[in-house]
Amino acid sequence: MSAEMKDVIMIGAGPSALAAAVYTTREDLSTVLYEKGVIGGMAAITDKVDNYPGFPEGIEGMTLAGQLEKQAERFGAVIDFGEVSEIRDEGDEKVVVVDGVEKRARAVLIATGSDYNKLGIPGEAEYYGRGVHYCATCDGAFYREKRLVVVGGGNSAVQEAIFLTRFTSHIDLLVRSTVKASEVLQHELQKYVDDGKITVHLGTTTDEIVTTDNKVTLVRGTKDGEKVEFKTDGIFIFVGLNPNTGFLAGSQIELDEQRLIKTDNRLETSMPGVFASGDVRSGATMQIASAVGEGATAALSIRGYLDDLKRK
Amino acid sequence: MSAEMKDVIMIGAGPSALAAAVYTTREDLSTVLYEKGVIGGMAAITDKVDNYPGFPEGIEGMTLAGQLEKQAERFGAVIDFGEVSEIRDEGDEKVVVVDGVEKRARAVLIATGSDYNKLGIPGEAEYYGRGVHYCATCDGAFYREKRLVVVGGGNSAVQEAIFLTRFTSHIDLLVRSTVKASEVLQHELQKYVDDGKITVHLGTTTDEIVTTDNKVTLVRGTKDGEKVEFKTDGIFIFVGLNPNTGFLAGSQIELDEQRLIKTDNRLETSMPGVFASGDVRSGATMQIASAVGEGATAALSIRGYLDDLKRK
Numbered sequence: 122m123s124a125e126m127k128d129v130i131m132i133g134a135g136p137s138a139l140a141a142a143v144y145t146t147r148e149d150l151s152t153v154l155y156e157k158g159v160i161g162g163m164a165a166i167t168d169k170v171d172n173y174p175g176f177p178e179g180i181e182g183m184t185l186a187g188q189l190e191k192q193a194e195r196f197g198a199v200i201d202f203g204e205v206s207e208i209r210d211e212g213d214e215k216v217v218v219v220d221g222v223e224k225r226a227r228a229v230l231i232a233t234g235s236d237y238n239k240l241g242i243p244g245e246a247e248y249y250g251r252g253v254h255y256c257a258t259c260d261g262a263f264y265r266e267k268r269l270v271v272v273g274g275g276n277s278a279v280q281e282a283i284f285l286t287r288f289t290s291h292i293d294l295l296v297r298s299t300v301k302a303s304e305v306l307q308h309e310l311q312k313y314v315d316d317g318k319i320t321v322h323l324g325t326t327t328d329e330i331v332t333t334d335n336k337v338t339l340v341r342g343t344k345d346g347e348k349v350e351f352k353t354d355g356i357f358i359f360v361g362l363n364p365n366t367g368f369l370a371g372s373q374i375e376l377d378e379q380r381l382i383k384t385d386n387r388l389e390t391s392m393p394g395v396f397a398s399g400d401v402r403s404g405a406t407m408q409i410a411s412a413v414g415e416g417a418t419a420a421l422s423i424r425g426y427l428d429d430l431k432r433k
Numbered sequence: 434m435s436a437e438m439k440d441v442i443m444i445g446a447g448p449s450a451l452a453a454a455v456y457t458t459r460e461d462l463s464t465v466l467y468e469k470g471v472i473g474g475m476a477a478i479t480d481k482v483d484n485y486p487g488f489p490e491g492i493e494g495m496t497l498a499g500q501l502e503k504q505a506e507r508f509g510a511v512i513d514f515g516e517v518s519e520i521r522d523e524g525d526e527k528v529v530v531v532d533g534v535e536k537r538a539r540a541v542l543i544a545t546g547s548d549y550n551k552l553g554i555p556g557e558a559e560y561y562g563r564g565v566h567y568c569a570t571c572d573g574a575f576y577r578e579k580r581l582v583v584v585g586g587g588n589s590a591v592q593e594a595i596f597l598t599r600f601t602s603h604i605d606l607l608v609r610s611t612v613k614a615s616e617v618l619q620h621e622l623q624k625y626v627d628d629g630k631i632t633v634h635l636g637t638t639t640d641e642i643v644t645t646d647n648k649v650t651l652v653r654g655t656k657d658g659e660k661v662e663f664k665t666d667g668i669f670i671f672v673g674l675n676p677n678t679g680f681l682a683g684s685q686i687e688l689d690e691q692r693l694i695k696t697d698n699r700l701e702t703s704m705p706g707v708f709a710s711g712d713v714r715s716g717a718t719m720q721i722a723s724a725v726g727e728g729a730t731a732a733l734s735i736r737g738y739l740d741d742l743k744r745k
Contacts, residue, residue, distance in 0.1 A: 140486040140722060147484060147574045149599050172459060174452040174725045175487050177503035191489040196574075258733065262459045262508075284740075287461050305744055386698070386716050404698050406733050410452060413486045414726010421570065421718050428596075432617055 127151045129423055130217045130226040132205045133365075135162020136409045137399025138232035139189040139198075140416030141423075146196035148424060153226075154193075155219050157204040161186020162234050163400075164409050168250035171262065173409050182250065185409070205233075206368050210392050213430055227394065227430060228423045231374075231382060232416065233365035234400040235407070240272065240358055244330030244337070252337030252355045253330060256407055257281040260357075264288050267354035270295060270340045272327045278359035279306045282319055285357065292319045293351045295327050295342055325349065330356060364401050377403040387422040388415060394426055439463045441735055442529045442538040444517045445677075447474025448721050449711025450544035451501040451510075452728030453735075458508035460736060465538075466505075467531050469516040473498020474546050475712075476721050480562035483574065485721050494562065497721070517545075518680050522704050525742055539706065539742060540735045543686075543694060544728065545677035546712040547719070552584065552670055556642030556649070564649030564667045565642060568719055569593040575667075576600050582607060582652045582663050584639045585671035591618045593671050594631055604631045605663045607639050607654055637661065642668060676713050689715040699734040700727060706738055 129145050131138040134156035145152045159165050167182030176185075190200070201219075208229060209216040217224045237255035239245060245253055254260040261284065269289050271282040274296035282294050283306075300307055300321070313319040324344055331339035340351045364380045375383045375391040381403040388396050398419040399405065399412035441457050443450040446468035457464045471477045479494030488497075502512070513531075520541060521528040529536045549567035551557060557565055566572040573596065581601045583594040586608035594606050595618075604625075612619055612633070625631040636656055643651040652663045676692045687695045687703040693715040700708045710731040711717065711724035 136486070143484050143486055144570070148570070148596075172455050172729075173487065174448070174455055174501050174504060174728070175485065175492075175497060177500050177507055180487075185487060188489050189486050192486060195489055258456070258460070258736075280740075284460075284736075309744055406730050408729045408733070410729035411726045414723045414729070416486070417484075417720045417722035417726070418718050421720070421723075424570075424596075428592075432621055 125225060126214070127153050127224070127226040128427060129153075129228050129230060130155065130215070130224060131230040131232060132217065133162065133232040133234060133399075133401075134160045134190070134200050135232060135234050135399060135412065136164050136186070136189055137234075137412035137416040137419075138230060139193045140413040141230055141232065141398060141420040142193040142198035143196060144417055144420030145423060146193065146198045150424065150427065152197070153199045153201060153224075155201055155203045155205055155217070157202065160190050160200060163236075164189075166249060167259075170259075170409060172259065189413075208369070208372055208374065208392070208395060210373065210395070213394075213433075215394055228426055229395045230419055230423065231390070231395065231397040231401060232399045232412075235362050235364040235381070235405065237358070238361040238363055240327055240360065242327060242329055244332060245358075248330060248332060248337055252332065254355060254357045255359070257284050257357060258408065261285050261288050264355055266290050268352060269293075270327075270351050270353045270356040271359065272356065273359035274298065274300045274302065275359070275361070276302045276306060278302070279310050281357065281359050283309060283313060286313055286318045289318075291317075293340075293353065294319055294321045295325045295340070295351070296321060296323050297326055299323055322349070366401060379403070381405060387425075388419040389422060389426070396423055437537060438526070439465050439536070439538040440739060441465075441540050441542060442467065442527070442536060443542040443544060444529065445474065445544040445546060445711075445713075446472045446502070446512050447544060447546050447711060447724065448476050448498070448501055449546075449724035449728040449731075450542060451505045452725040453542055453544065453710060453732040454505040454510035455508060456729055456732030457735060458505065458510045462736065462739065464509070465511045465513060465536075467513055467515045467517055467529070469514065472502050472512060476501075478561060479571075482571075482721060484571065485725075520681070520684055520686065520704070520707060522685065522707070525706075525745075527706055540738055541707045542731055542735065543681075543702070543707065543709040543713060544711045544724075547674050547676040547693070547717065549670070550673040550675055552639055552672065554639060554641055556644060557670075560642060560644060560649055563647075564644065566667060566669045567671070569596050569669060570720065573597050573600050573669075578602050579666035580664060581605075582639075582665045582668040583671065584668065586610065586612045586614065587671070587673070588614045588618060590614070590671035591622050593669065595621060595625060597669065598625055598630045601630075603629075605652075605665065606631055606633045607637045607652070607663070608633060608635050609638055611635055634661070678713060691715070693717060699737075700731040701734060701738070708735055
């Protein structure tokens with residue numbers, strides 16, 4: 122056993138890994154987290170989190186992320202920056218390659234999350250979480266009786282636009298080409314169009330998000346070569362999800378058709394001793410509460426796995 | 434459709450149901466929770482919760498329970514007291530019998546939790562969470578370098594006693610008759626006995642928990658008709674789990690061999706439109722974080738189920 126051998130390496134330092142680290146370190150399992158971006162993950166860059174249970178009036182995403190980090194570190198979690206390129210199974214030891222250097226642990230948790238695909242237009246990054254949104258369940262309720270622009274033409278865009286009508290006064294749905302959602306959804310969408318709740322704009326690109334006094338007020342686009350404008354209180358963008366599983370290409374770890382990681386009911390992947398939790402997991406809800414809960418569950422499974430290793 | 438028809442009835446008002454209710458009510462699904470005991474469930478009667486992610490220094494169980502309740506009520510959840518005796522499937526409507534009265538909803542969440550079996554001895558209820566414990570993962574870390582009494586002779590008692598040695602200086606394991614744990618566990622236990630970390634007392638009943646200055650200091654028992662005493666800083670009792678699923682006897686909802694509710698990966702039970710989350714679910718971790726996370730996940734599944742109902 123090398124001196125550098127850890128009980129657990131966690132890949133990612135978002136809410137799911139931080140929650141798992143609270144559990145593993147509190148039980149004296151040596152734990153190091155490798156993060157290539159922001160500690161706290163997407164939570165850290167979310168303006169207000171209204172539905173993480175325990176904070177009745179909501180909490181700022183950055184504050185929540187900071188508190189999760191502090192709690193994990195209180196019990197001894199070590200967070201290092203670095204990008205993981207490979208996980209290798211050597212039986213009772215796992216090798217994780219971080220910035221080209223081999224690290225070893227008895228168990229691994231993958232909690233690298235998923236990113237929402239972006240349009241890459243002016244205003245989008247600057248107003249993320251403050252007028253620009255990618256999750257209707259998270260932020261839809263902030264738009265009661267407001268106008269919204271929704272972007273996308275696939276199943277999730279149509280489904281979420283319909284969902285958002287329970288809050289909004291009106292939705293402009295901007296579809297780059299044609300609606301690609303299922304027939305059932307298109308049929309349902311038509312009812313909302315007939316009722317005047319949703320207006321569909323086909324062949325319309327989304328070019329720019331305009332703000333006034335620090336608030337999203339307008340979305341500019343192009344239709345048939347002409348400039349078009351939509352007055353709005355916010356914009357929801359549904360153009361796909363990008364799970365952070367690129368580094369698993371060529372590994373034995375099984376992914377689903379969306380490239381999310383498959384797990385069993387103990388959250389173990391197809392590689393024994395390697396677990397996955399949070400938004401990177403097949404079946405993920407993209408909710409902080411779920412990610413945190415799965416982190417706790419994964420930590421208990423990891424403990425069980427390590428106890429079994431010792432008994433071998 | 435009757436005027437009394439709800440979107441969702443939740444059975445129980447512990448952390449899992451309250452978290453689910455934050456989600457359903459925030460999405461304008463009419464939601465009523467029926468609780469037969471304490472709002473906040475076991476969390477509410479726990480002294481200090483150290484590992485619920487988001488509170489770096491821990492939080493009092495009662496405070497956390499109050500905050501979960503406040504958050505659910507903020508969005509319109511209604512919590513009523515009453516005992517559920519039956520769930521009946523009438524296709525797109527579910528009938529829940531509460532104190533003998535039929536209530537109707539389109540979907541149901543069962544989040545009634547599980548109780549730890551008690552010894553029923555003096556001092557046990559009074560010092561619950563403050564010297565008397567039933568969950569090593571939750572409270573073991575409070576006993577670093579301390580002495581403990583552990584009660585039980587089954588798999589979980591032996592496993593948790595071994596787990597607790599990573600914190601404690603010494604454990605007295607009180608076993609009423611003989612050790613019933615698996616051979617592997619008994620073999621492992623022997624190593625801790627040989628090392629002097631655990632002393633096993635067979636044929637020993639646990640009779641009384643004695644406190645001094647509001648702290649657990651002594652456990653009294655009987656062995657071979659003689660009174661025996663064990664100095665200690667706390668006591669962990671592992672004499673089984675009692676899922677609150679008695680009201681499901683005779684229903685179509687499938688239970689596992691421990692009488693916990695079986696669910697699929699969307700947390701739906703074998704009765705369509707009826708979901709389960711938290712400690713009552715097969716595979717439960719008995720952790721607030723997991724229960725809360727599953728509540729959020731179940732709420733999203735319920736929303737999907739209700740959307741599908743509308744599309745039929």
